[in-house]
Amino acid sequence: MNMLNVALPKGRLGERVYAMFEKAGFACPSIKENNRKLIFENPEAGVRYFWVKPSDVAIYVERGAADIGVAGKDILLEYQPDVYELLDLKTGICRMAVAAKEDFRDDPARPLKVATKFTNIARNYYAAQGRDIDIIHLNGSIEIAPILGLSDVIVDIVETGTTLRENHLSVRETIVPISARLIANKANFKFKNEPIEAIVKSISEQMEALP
Amino acid sequence: MIIDENVLLSDEIAVYRLRSLYRSYGYTPYKMSKFEEYDLYVRNKNFLVSDNIITFTDISGKLMALKPDVTLSIIKNNKDTPDTVQKVYYNENVYRVSGSTPAYKEILQTGLECFGRIDTYCISEVLTLAAQSLSCISGEFVLDVSHLGIVSAVLDSLGVSPAVREELLRCIGEKNAHGARAICEDESVPEAGIRMLQGLIAAYGDPKTVLAALDDLLPADLAKKERQELAAILAVVPGDNVRLDFSVVQDMGYYNGIVFKGFVNGIPVSILSGGQYDRLMLRMGRKSGAIGFAVYLDLLKELNRPAAEYDVDTVVLYDDSVDMGTVRDTMQSLIAAGKRAVASRSLSDTITYRAIADLRK
Numbered sequence: 001m002n003m004l005n006v007a008l009p010k011g012r013l014g015e016r017v018y019a020m021f022e023k024a025g026f027a028c029p030s031i032k033e034n035n036r037k038l039i040f041e042n043p044e045a046g047v048r049y050f051w052v053k054p055s056d057v058a059i060y061v062e063r064g065a066a067d068i069g070v071a072g073k074d075i076l077l078e079y080q081p082d083v084y085e086l087l088d089l090k091t092g093i094c095r096m097a098v099a100a101k102e103d104f105r106d107d108p109a110r111p112l113k114v115a116t117k118f119t120n121i122a123r124n125y126y127a128a129q130g131r132d133i134d135i136i137h138l139n140g141s142i143e144i145a146p147i148l149g150l151s152d153v154i155v156d157i158v159e160t161g162t163t164l165r166e167n168h169l170s171v172r173e174t175i176v177p178i179s180a181r182l183i184a185n186k187a188n189f190k191f192k193n194e195p196i197e198a199i200v201k202s203i204s205e206q207m208e209a210l211p
Numbered sequence: 212m213i214i215d216e217n218v219l220l221s222d223e224i225a226v227y228r229l230r231s232l233y234r235s236y237g238y239t240p241y242k243m244s245k246f247e248e249y250d251l252y253v254r255n256k257n258f259l260v261s262d263n264i265i266t267f268t269d270i271s272g273k274l275m276a277l278k279p280d281v282t283l284s285i286i287k288n289n290k291d292t293p294d295t296v297q298k299v300y301y302n303e304n305v306y307r308v309s310g311s312t313p314a315y316k317e318i319l320q321t322g323l324e325c326f327g328r329i330d331t332y333c334i335s336e337v338l339t340l341a342a343q344s345l346s347c348i349s350g351e352f353v354l355d356v357s358h359l360g361i362v363s364a365v366l367d368s369l370g371v372s373p374a375v376r377e378e379l380l381r382c383i384g385e386k387n388a389h390g391a392r393a394i395c396e397d398e399s400v401p402e403a404g405i406r407m408l409q410g411l412i413a414a415y416g417d418p419k420t421v422l423a424a425l426d427d428l429l430p431a432d433l434a435k436k437e438r439q440e441l442a443a444i445l446a447v448v449p450g451d452n453v454r455l456d457f458s459v460v461q462d463m464g465y466y467n468g469i470v471f472k473g474f475v476n477g478i479p480v481s482i483l484s485g486g487q488y489d490r491l492m493l494r495m496g497r498k499s500g501a502i503g504f505a506v507y508l509d510l511l512k513e514l515n516r517p518a519a520e521y522d523v524d525t526v527v528l529y530d531d532s533v534d535m536g537t538v539r540d541t542m543q544s545l546i547a548a549g550k551r552a553v554a555s556r557s558l559s560d561t562i563t564y565r566a567i568a569d570l571r572k
Contacts, residue, residue: 064479082480084458088389184386187474187481190353190454193415 004047004195007061007069009054013092013180017070018049020089024202026195046195058083058183067188068196073178074157078118084184086200090207092180094159096121098173101146104153115145116155125155125175143167221348221511222319226302228347229321229506233300236340238323241299247284249274255283258465258491263308265315279307282488282503285324286495293498296327309509316509322485324503329487331440334469335447337502341473341483342450344506349514351476354483355456356418356445359467360437361425362457365411368433369395369404379408384460388412411457418445421455437468444469465491469502475514482510522562524550532572541568 006021008014018031028042028049041048052060055075060066062081074096076085096118106112111132116122119137126133136151143163145151157178158164158171182203184196219227230240249266256262258280265277278284281303289297300323309316323340325333338356345352362383366376375398382391388409395405410428414421422442429438445453461470466486473483485504492501525545529538538554545552545568553562 062479083385085385085387085390185479187476187479190355190474191351191476 002046002192003041003043004068004192005066006047006049007052007057007066008049009057009070009072009180010051011054013054013072014051014070016091017089017180020203020206021047021049021199023206024199026199061183061185064185064188066185067192068182068184068199070180071183073176073181074118074121076181076183077176078120080120081183082186084186084189085181086184086196087182087203087207089180089182089203090210092178094157094178096155096175096178097158097171098125098153098155098175099143099146099158099164099169099171100153102168102170104146104172106152112153113151114153114155115142115151117142118155121175122155143169221514222508225348225506225508225511226319226321229344230300230302232340232343232347233323236298236336238298238300241285241301241324243278243281243284243288243301243303245278245304246275247278247287249276251283251287252276252279255465255491255494257462258283258488259307261308263315265306277306278303279305281305281320281322281505282324282491283495286326286492286497286501289326291497291499292327293500294328296325296329296333298325299323309507319508320505321508322503322505324501326492326497326501327499329489329500329502331443332447334487334502335444337485337504338444338448338453338469338471341471341485341504342448342453344504345452345473345475345483346450348482348506348511349475349477352452353474354450354453354471355459355474356441356453356469356471357455357457357459358434358437358441359461359463359470359486361429361434361441362411362460363463364434364437365408365429368430369398369400369408371395371398371400380460380463383408383412384458386412386458415456415458416454417451418442418453418455441469461486463490465494471504473504473506478510478513480510482507520563521565522551523553524565525552526558526562526564526567527552527554528556528558528567528569528571529554530556530571533570537570541570 026047028040031040039050057069057071058081061069061083111134113134114122115136115138119135142154142156264279269275302321304317305320342354459472466488468487470486472481483506487502489500
């Protein structure tokens with residue numbers, strides 16, 4: 001049977017998004033069982049879900065292993081996968097921002113040292129301003145980079161700002177608002193158009209019904 | 212000798228079928244050198260799929276490139292014939308970065324180009340050949356067609372700056388209606404304009420239905436000529452597999468009018484891409500119009516043909532005690548009976564076989 005393959009990000013966001021798919025008529029009750037399985041399918045509904053690392057969803061979709069998936073806008077901006085971005089799911093809301101030590105003063109005469117996981121986003125943001133920067137790619141605990149003098153600023157996702165505050169950092173500029181997006185593989189969109197359009201329509205209606 | 216298609220790989224089958232198809236429509240083969248002056252690509256960088264090019268200095272000191280593209284070379288080397296039509300097809304290796312792997316690849320590409328006086332028939336013939344090319348590769352295919360004149364007219368009507376227009380064009384390519392709305396709202400585009408743009412992004416389906424929907428969506432005089440042209444062209448293109456999809460966008464600095472992309476089930480990206488590129492012709496000092504497409508045959512490797520159950524039907528085992536003539540006769544009689552056979556001194560772990568013919572004493 002020609003199943004619709006859906007890549008969901010592991011974690012709370014994925015669970016919230018699954019509820020939307022369930023309401024859209026693509027339920028898969030086994031997904032709620034508490035086990036370590038990563039792939040769940042419901043042949044009657046014609047759907048197969050799999051949990052993947054959030055930053056990998058776009059890869060599964062771009063390469064067609066998943067027909068559709070849910071990925072953060074941060075990942076789409078950073079990796080620019082060749083996919084359709086069909087819906088803003090208005091969940092997983094945060095922002096990509098520049099943060100620095102509370103007492104940091106920028107000196108435009110020298111390159112700005114920027115620590116980040118999102119090197120492409122940071123590079124594009126400062127290139128648009130014509131600012132010379134020195135990018136430092138880190139994989140985690142970005143907040144300590146300015147404290148230890150590794151960088152002047154950081155470019156990272158800010159949700160509530162608690163981590164920044166606790167480390168005496170503050171947001172200087174917001175680069176772009178982030179939320180979860182429904183993405184689709186460009187080729188599979190043509191060959192599984194009916195179920196994909198049905199999901200898009202139902203989830204849009206669910207979001208419109210929200211207060 | 213009749214070639215058994217079972218022994219050919221998907222891309223090899225496609226090469227023969229496509230060559231035969233293009234020849235039957237009077238397209239003549241075009242052969243060219245593997246190298247081209249680098250300067251040609253520098254001047255037309257955005258026309259290329261990828262701007263990574265392998266360069267080298269030839270013995271006269273000129274900076275040369277291993278061809279990353281075929282179309283530019285054909286235009287450069289062909290005479291300008293604005294009053295007649297030239298139709299050529301090619302089957303060439305190009306060298307560029309393909310897909311998300313950051314490495315150069317040799318890519319087998321086939322395609323056709325039509326130069327000169329391009330009329331409605333020429334365009335519909337190229338679209339028909341694009342659809343037939345896809346059907347040569349797979350029974351399950353879709354040819355998505357767009358008209359850049361319509362997309363351009365809608366964007367013009369919004370009255371936004373060139374930078375915002377580029378952003379909106381990217382949203383159209385991503386079918387990103389919410390992103391387009393956010394950009395338009397930031398630019399204070401009137402609600403009617405936003406709805407029109409979102410309608411264009413959402414429009415997808417069989418040409419008749421989408422064209423009728425466009426008539427309701429767009430003001431009567433907006434892109435009227437282009438809509439009529441699109442309807443006239445698609446009325447002549449046969450097949451249920453053609454879809455109108457305005458997310459097919461090509462660089463507007465080079466392309467104009469009809470653009471299209473082809474997909475086959477089982478390959479996650481488009482395997483055929485083309486369109487009218489009168490603007491590229493103008494940039495290269497030509498008066499002719501042009502339309503063409505390329506089929507990326509390297510992608511066909513993803514269409515897995517079912518692997519044979521066994522590597523060979525029979526292993527013919529021999530040693531020094533066996534007369535070599537007997538080995539030859541055994542092999543020939545098996546092959547004549549349509550079997551795949553291999554002569555070997557011993558059984559190997561690396562091949563699988565259905566039967567053994569042990570000639571050893």
